[in-house]
Amino acid sequence: MLHFLVNWLASTPSFATPYALAALGLIISERVGVLSLGAEGFLLVGALAGVAADLEFGGLPAAALVVAMLAAAAVSLLFALLVVVLRVNQVIAGLAIVFFCQGLTSLVGTLGGWTNRAIAGLHAVAIWPLSAIPFAGRILFTQDLVVFATVPIFFLVSRILSRSMLGLRLRSVGENPDAADATGVSVSLYRFGAVLAGSALIGLAGGYLSVVDVKIWIPDMTGGRGWIAIALVIFARWQPWRALFGALLFGCIEALIPRIAAAGIQAPQYFLLMTPYLATIAVMVWVGLTKLGRLKEPAALGRPHVREERR
């Protein structure tokens, strides 16, 4: 039992990290008022770019993750152009980007010959002597570098959002773009920048899925994690630390599935695979039931800023 518990908790961070990073990226872009439904697409782009870079550069996983971030940011330029400059309905634009990325990645993956090719990827490192602590060493200090970097990234982003001038401007653009515009904050510029930065983080999450977790690229391998991350952000009420908590919760659920199989417990496989999706819906229902008090969504979320339409 204890063995099962340690194995389960030790594998949780690597399942939670993609959710955490994707949710954080979404929070950045939604805090400026851009509803980023394209997350699933950016995850796919990051995943493919990571594997492609790893294969082409001869196995430099850190460089592959950087390429994943850059690739997702590059594709998000198109999304930002649509929603920030051309003021396209953000739901339509987000959906179109998801399907664009699904088509693009499975096409490019096949044409480039990167599909179904295993890579060495990034491995876990043990931080000695902390890793020698019984149980906790295995769970907390024998992980890969991205897991270790996630908490500092969260600290940095949450600090910027809540305690800096940049964060104040970003939030003002998401809460009241007209007022922000009147005080001289360029709404378009901040939204553009936030979408790019947020998508880079989502791309990192996608790269993590392919380069660190499964170490292979398969079309549509993200399996709806982008949508789960969007639900996580709603559950977290756009607060970074709550999103990290939610990601750990989902990491726990997802990590349980292979553990149950490994422990030899007979359970209907496909019903187990449904659990992350059902858990997400359950969480959404819980949010709907409680409304979670005073934490509201960014007031201008999903609303394009049209300076010419003064109210």
Added chain:
Amino acid sequence: MLDQAASRRLLTTDAASQRSAGSLRVGRINLEVRQSIPLWLQALILGGAALLGIAVSAALLVAAGVSPKDLFDEFVVETFTDSGNFHSILFQAAPLIFVGVGAAVVFRIRFWNLGIEGQMIWGGIGATFVVLHTIGPPALRLPLMMLFAVLAGMAWVALPAWLRMRLGVNEIITTLLLNYVALNFLLHLLYGPWIDPKDAFPHSQQFHSFERLPEIGWGLSSALPIALLCTALAAWLVLFSRFGFYTKFVQDNDRMALAVGVPIKAVTFVCVLLSGALSALAGFVIATAQEGRLTQSFFEGYGFSGILIAFLARNNPIAAMIVAVLVAVLFVSGRSLQVFYQIPFAMVQLIQAIIVISVAASEFLIRHRLHWVH
């Protein structure tokens, strides 16, 4: 109303002001929000955007190694001259009409049903359930299969609809995630209790001939007339009936609609259930007319096509039917490209996405007028 003089005033965009701040002053772009636009100009802009999307897609295909002449042959010449190809397009059109009209009906009231594929899966499961449990006499088998498919699809979409109306749960995420749940349930059935006992492959047993939609002559399946009938009914419902007027009210101003006593909840629920039923019928016709059994991936690609068709058709069922036939051309040509040029079928999805992006972006020109000021 807006003050006419104020709205006519020319206002500068951020991008333009930055450009004019540079040393090279060639002029600047001024933006104006249009008050109205003539229909011909609107059609011109949308048509131009669709053509641009098609041109970009063609360029992509040429870059992927299809020569321009073959491209023209495959998409235009074959479509109109080859009777086999023409048949397969009409064959392919039926499920696309169902998903397109289904999406058009529900998008009218701003309910984002992204669970089309899940509802298709349940349509297929409902129909196959009747076959495997031999419910009803052979003569009644097909209508019963259709009924079970429709009920299953409606039940599957009822949950997210209820959650949104009762608790305000975002239906984009719930409908989409339920697709994955439906898919896993389908796989559970096909790898478990419903596996074909003859060849032990993960698909259901072959349907009997009386469980398959009959042909109506000229090699056409009866799926197409059913689809056309459903389109006509949906068009009457949302375009000409009192109910349709309500949907327009709910779409344009739901608070006003509530204030004057339009039964918003009933209208929303009926539209959503109708969409679920039409999506389920798409699954039903693929299982009963095309495949003749329940397979693992019969629904793939239809979800997005439904959204695309509804978007390009401006949520009008009649227009959706026409767009669906055009998308069918794309599907059929995409399959032959896959066979003859090893272009992955994902190209079809990419082309659809490019056209949507192009048309969506062009609405900027419909809503705004650009001026070049020297």
